[in-house]
Amino acid sequence: MDLQERMKRFEETCRRQGLPVTVQRRAVYEALASRKDHPTADELYDAVSRRLPGISRTTVYRVLETLVKMGLAIKVDHPGARSRFDANATDHPHAVCLACERVFDFEVRDFDLGDIPEQLPDGFQVTGVTVVVHGYCPFCRAALEKNRG
Numbered sequence: 001m002d003l004q005e006r007m008k009r010f011e012e013t014c015r016r017q018g019l020p021v022t023v024q025r026r027a028v029y030e031a032l033a034s035r036k037d038h039p040t041a042d043e044l045y046d047a048v049s050r051r052l053p054g055i056s057r058t059t060v061y062r063v064l065e066t067l068v069k070m071g072l073a074i075k076v077d078h079p080g081a082r083s084r085f086d087a088n089a090t091d092h093p094h095a096v097c098l099a100c101e102r103v104f105d106f107e108v109r110d111f112d113l114g115d116i117p118e119q120l121p122d123g124f125q126v127t128g129v130t131v132v133v134h135g136y137c138p139f140c141r142a143a144l145e146k147n148r149g
């Protein structure tokens with residue numbers, strides 16, 4: 001989906017959910033949707049405040065939470081690191097670098113989530129599965145190898 005399509009979908013979703021398309025919401029969503037590197041809330045704040053000077057960090061954080069609730073973005077969490085955001089809200093696996101904490105998308109063909117049932121024995125209804133793999137990204141691997149000599 002290109003940026004223009006995403007912006008259209010954003011406006012439609014706001015309308016459907018009865019939320020006004022404010023300048024702030026538009027700017028935050030556009031900043032997120034125009035990149036694929038899974039930025040942190042602070043990185044998005046930096047990008048948005050260049051275009052909307054005077055927007056507060058709190059507003060950016062709040063808009064991000066709203067976008068997640070609306071299903072227009074997902075939050076990629078991993079222990080010990082800051083949350084990162086992704087405008088691609090469809091289920092897709094992520095690879096997290098243990099050294100630089102960057103988050104990458106990856107694709108696997110015939111991905112099999114194994115035997116996760118739709119309902120767990122205690123009555124828990126499963127609605128989605130998040131896959132996160134950990135390791136070292138090519139940049140950090142190169143740096144590690146260089147240090148090793």
Ligand SMILES: [Zn+2]
Pocket residue numbers: 097098099100101102136137138139140141
């Ligand atoms: Zn890395």
Ligand SMILES: [Zn+2]
Pocket residue numbers: 038086088092093094104105
């Ligand atoms: Zn992603």
